[in-house]
Amino acid sequence: MSIEQKREPILKGRNLVKRYGKVVALDHCDFDLYPGEILAVIGDNGAGKSTLIKALSGAVIPDEGEVYLEGKQVHFHSPNDARHAGIETVYQTLAMSPALSITDNMFMGRELRKPGFRGKWLRQLDRAGMEKFARDKLNDLGLMTIQNINQAVETLSGGQRQGVAVARAAAFGSKVIILDEPTAALGVKESRRVLELILDVKSRGIPIILISHNMPHVFELADRVHVHRLGQRLCVIDPKNHSMSDAVAFMTGAKEPETEFEAA
Amino acid sequence: MPTDTDHYESSVRERRAETVAEFKSHKAGPLQRVQHALHVTPALVPLIVLLVSIIVFGLLLGSRFFSPFALTLILQQVQIVGIVAAAQSLVILTAGIDLSVGAIMVLSSVVMGQFTFRYGIPAPVAVACGLAVGTACGFVNGWLVSVMRLPPFIVTLGSWQIFLATNYLYSANETIRAQEIEAAAPILQLFGAKFQIGGAVFTVGVVFMIALIVVLGWTLRQTAWGRHVYAVGDDAEAAQLSGVNVKRTLISVYMLSGLICAFAGWALIGRIGSVSPTSGYDANIESITAVVIGGISLFGGRGSIMGSLFGALIVGVFSLGLRLLGADAQWTYFFIGVLIIAAVAVDQWIRKVSA
Numbered sequence: 001m002s003i004e005q006k007r008e009p010i011l012k013g014r015n016l017v018k019r020y021g022k023v024v025a026l027d028h029c030d031f032d033l034y035p036g037e038i039l040a041v042i043g044d045n046g047a048g049k050s051t052l053i054k055a056l057s058g059a060v061i062p063d064e065g066e067v068y069l070e071g072k073q074v075h076f077h078s079p080n081d082a083r084h085a086g087i088e089t090v091y092q093t094l095a096m097s098p099a100l101s102i103t104d105n106m107f108m109g110r111e112l113r114k115p116g117f118r119g120k121w122l123r124q125l126d127r128a129g130m131e132k133f134a135r136d137k138l139n140d141l142g143l144m145t146i147q148n149i150n151q152a153v154e155t156l157s158g159g160q161r162q163g164v165a166v167a168r169a170a171a172f173g174s175k176v177i178i179l180d181e182p183t184a185a186l187g188v189k190e191s192r193r194v195l196e197l198i199l200d201v202k203s204r205g206i207p208i209i210l211i212s213h214n215m216p217h218v219f220e221l222a223d224r225v226h227v228h229r230l231g232q233r234l235c236v237i238d239p240k241n242h243s244m245s246d247a248v249a250f251m252t253g254a255k256e257p258e259t260e261f262e263a264a
Numbered sequence: 265m266p267t268d269t270d271h272y273e274s275s276v277r278e279r280r281a282e283t284v285a286e287f288k289s290h291k292a293g294p295l296q297r298v299q300h301a302l303h304v305t306p307a308l309v310p311l312i313v314l315l316v317s318i319i320v321f322g323l324l325l326g327s328r329f330f331s332p333f334a335l336t337l338i339l340q341q342v343q344i345v346g347i348v349a350a351a352q353s354l355v356i357l358t359a360g361i362d363l364s365v366g367a368i369m370v371l372s373s374v375v376m377g378q379f380t381f382r383y384g385i386p387a388p389v390a391v392a393c394g395l396a397v398g399t400a401c402g403f404v405n406g407w408l409v410s411v412m413r414l415p416p417f418i419v420t421l422g423s424w425q426i427f428l429a430t431n432y433l434y435s436a437n438e439t440i441r442a443q444e445i446e447a448a449a450p451i452l453q454l455f456g457a458k459f460q461i462g463g464a465v466f467t468v469g470v471v472f473m474i475a476l477i478v479v480l481g482w483t484l485r486q487t488a489w490g491r492h493v494y495a496v497g498d499d500a501e502a503a504q505l506s507g508v509n510v511k512r513t514l515i516s517v518y519m520l521s522g523l524i525c526a527f528a529g530w531a532l533i534g535r536i537g538s539v540s541p542t543s544g545y546d547a548n549i550e551s552i553t554a555v556v557i558g559g560i561s562l563f564g565g566r567g568s569i570m571g572s573l574f575g576a577l578i579v580g581v582f583s584l585g586l587r588l589l590g591a592d593a594q595w596t597y598f599f600i601g602v603l604i605i606a607a608v609a610v611d612q613w614i615r616k617v618s619a
Contacts, residue, residue, distance in 0.1 A: 079504075079505055079507065093505075094502070095501070095503075095506050096499075096502055096506070097495040097499055097502055097503060097506075098498060098499065099494065099498045099566050100491065100494055100495060100498065100565075104491050104494075104495075108491070108492075108503065108506040108507060108508060109492075109503075109507025109508045110507060111488035111491065113488070122486075122487075123487045125487060125488060127486075152303070
């Protein structure tokens with residue numbers, strides 16, 4: 001922990017508050033993500049995990065509090081702002097257009113145009129360039145069993161779709177990648193593949209925030225586990241020193257964290 | 265104690281087959297291959313229906329139907345619907361619907377005519393004003409749909425009445441006669457200008473319709489804007505999260521639709537010669553018919569704009585063919601009705617495969 005305190009968090013939230021009418025979804029919540037780590041965020045339903053993540057990724061604007069990226073305060077007004085700052089989010093719904101191709105989906109909202117007259121004046125897309133990039137990225141992550149980069153996303157299996165979504169995030173997320181329940185909708189084999197993918201992305205040095213309900217997956221991947229309860233960070237635990245039942249006990253309030261934990 | 269993450273997954277980890285992310289194409293039967301082809305090129309069905317119907321009527325009617333003159337006559341008869349259907353296609357691709365297309369068209373044509381003859385504005389300027397009015401009508405629709413988040417059906421059901429009433433109130437129900445236009449402002453009838461190639465007769469309106477479809481088809485396929493139109497229609501929320509400016513895309517689509525309808529209004533003057541506030545009142549239903557028969561999904565995000573041209577042509581082929589056969593005009597509506605239902609059934613079938 002002493003090492004962590006010396007390191008500067010790459011993404012930091014302080015005193016974040018978000019109210020929905022009378023419901024306080026975030027109650028002066030803090031958050032720290034350090035470079036190169038996988039930080040899991042766990043919490044019971046309604047604990048405010050999603051709101052926390054949305055506040056960090058620009059999908060929700062917090063009522064109070066500050067978000068810092070690499071030590072500098074940032075104000076995200078939309079997911080696009082966060083994306084431009086280098087924070088990519090893979091939503092649980094994956095946010096893909098099923099009828100469009102893998103390439104189209106990977107470049108949605110940030111398409112490449114052809115150089116010269118055709119790109120500048122006719123605004124023609126550089127399809128060949130985008131296809132090559134998409135193929136390279138999928139290759140990098142060992143997803144090249146996907147044969148045709150132009151096949152519609154709806155023709156892919158759940159695991160493949162998740163793979164494409166993670167590849168999209170890894171391709172463009174230069175600073176932070178947020179994964180929301182990446183294995184929730186997948187079978188055992190597909191989950192396994194996606195977990196390996198996540199570790200692969202981590203090995204490239206990009207820090208990852210992993211939101212998951214699946215304790216075995218959390219304990220297998222995470223370097224630290226942020227336990228969220230009642231709109232606050234209850235504690236951050238090291239999965240090597242705690243059991244899954246401890247984590248679940250903290251999460252549900254059955255057990256209070258001891259003082260030696262990094263309490264919120 | 266992460267060790268008690270136990271080993272129920274180890275069998276998967278060690279002994280799995282590496283086939284998870286593989287594209288498994290289990291023996292595609294001929295039917296599935298057809299389904300796949302349709303999924304990739306949705307304009308194929310209407311194209312086949314169009315060709316088959318031309319051949320059938322050609323066999324039944326011989327050279328009365330199967331002549332350059334008759335076939336280009338069909339083009340002339342569908343030019344207005346074809347242009348409006350292009351506008352309708354754009355809106356339907358975004359999972360919307362525009363019931364006000366006919367009203368925008370008539371209102372724009374009335375503005376072009378009245379500005380020229382009531383205020384004595386030079387005809388080209390009046391045309392530009394008409395095009396601007398059409399675009400503005402589209403903007404109102406688009407703003408209500410995207411910013412106010414009202415359902416497109418309701419918005420355009422309302423604006424249809426509003427634009428149409430405005431059209432009657434403003435024009436005082438007055439028709440500008442063809443002779444007057446011909447003498448004073450022939451540019452208003454520009455789209456009606458004819459030229460012949462062999463026995464085939466084309467009008468500027470027909471050429472415009474085809475060029476419009478080609479340009480829109482290219483734009484939808486080759487530009488980011490075009491991809492965004494599909495993405496918004498497919499899943500607006502996903503598009504928003506992926507970084508598409510959904511509001512701007514929607515407003516631009518409705519504005520472009522309004523502009524195209526205004527061009528259709530200009531073409532309408534060329535087609536009927538006069539400026540009449542009572543013309544083209546059923547263009548909305550006809551355009552939706554063409555779009556649906558053309559294989560564009562009413563649920564948005566699927567289909568190609570070529571299809572809407574084919575859809576319009578199918579309607580044209582049926583109405584001319586049946587008329588030449590001496591059949592009651594109601595048979596046209598009968599068969600169009602069958603085609604609409606068949607087209608939607610095919611759309612559902614195509615969607616089923618893909619999942």
